[in-house]
């Protein structure tokens with residue numbers, strides 16, 4: 001089968017810069033950002049500090065670097081310890097950078113299905129400083145909002161505040177990996193600054209749901225950002241006429257944040273549509289933002305890999321994440337309502353039933 005249609009549902013990182021972004025990049029006012037003089041970078045940073053309610057902000061090349069720098073600023077002594085979720089992006093998908101580069105020890109707490117960690121468990125994992133002869137020194141707690149591995153579930157203001165209080169009680173800092181904090185804020189109906197009020201630092205991705213081609217911003221106090229700037233340079237993340245990237249990111253923040261609600265609506269429609277197809281299971285109630293995990297029922301004659309290949313023949317591209325019987329779909333602003341309907345129709349024509357996979361090897 002030959003199709004010219006392409007519906008790219010791999011991630012919200014796959015968006016292409018729109019015409020207005022390309023025009024803004026071409027016209028961007030720029031200067032040397034390592035010297036602190038790029039006017040467009042300064043404008044983006046001021047805007048992000050304002051939106052998040054923090055004193056200062058810093059543009060960084062990626063979310064991974066944003067998290068790495070933030071953890072390293074808070075854990076400035078090698079052998080410091082961070083408490084974070086066992087399913088968190090920092091722990092699972094960032095190459096162990098905080099350990100490899102910063103000498104930071106991770107102490108994981110189980111992520112619940114909704115992306116939270118139990119407060120009691122967090123508290124139980126904080127090391128007793130009186131035993132510093134033996135223990136690493138707990139310095140930091142990290143949250144992730146929305147929580148990607150849990151299917152984009154949102155941490156509430158109340159939960160975040162309570163983790164913040166716990167951190168304060170023990171003299172710890174709180175960092176939020178807010179790669180999709182705008183998605184969480186929109187889904188919860190609260191302003192971003194309120195959602196991150198309890199955090200000492202937040203890393204916000206501009207190149208995910210917001211649709212910028214490149215970049216993240218970290219926010220925090222003036223002194224946090226001053227230290228972060230030095231680390232960014234040491235890690236090779238200091239860039240020169242970076243206003244070219246920041247101009248597109250500014251448009252993304254100004255124009256695309258409002259589109260996230262529609263992404264969430266499209267995600268829900270797709271989740272409901274797929275869940276109605278025999279052989280597929282989607283926990284619709286857990287689709288709070290733009291991420292959907294689709295599970296093949298055990299009786300299905302397909303594995304995720306086979307389903308992935310069949311979808312590709314129809315021009316629908318997904319990601320195999322979460323085991324041999326699951327795929328992940330992520331909605332973004334360049335996926336329309338008709339793309340969603342087309343995707344549902346493609347799943348419908350794929351033969352999901354027949355002899356279950358685990359029996360196929362026994363057929364001679």
Ligand SMILES: Cc1ncc(COP(=O)(O)O)c(C=O)c1O
Nearest residue numbers: 062063064065089144148177179
């Ligand atoms: C929750 C979360 N944090 C951090 C990152 C890292 O962002 P980047 O790919 O820009 O390094 C990602 C990327 O997908 C993510 O999903």
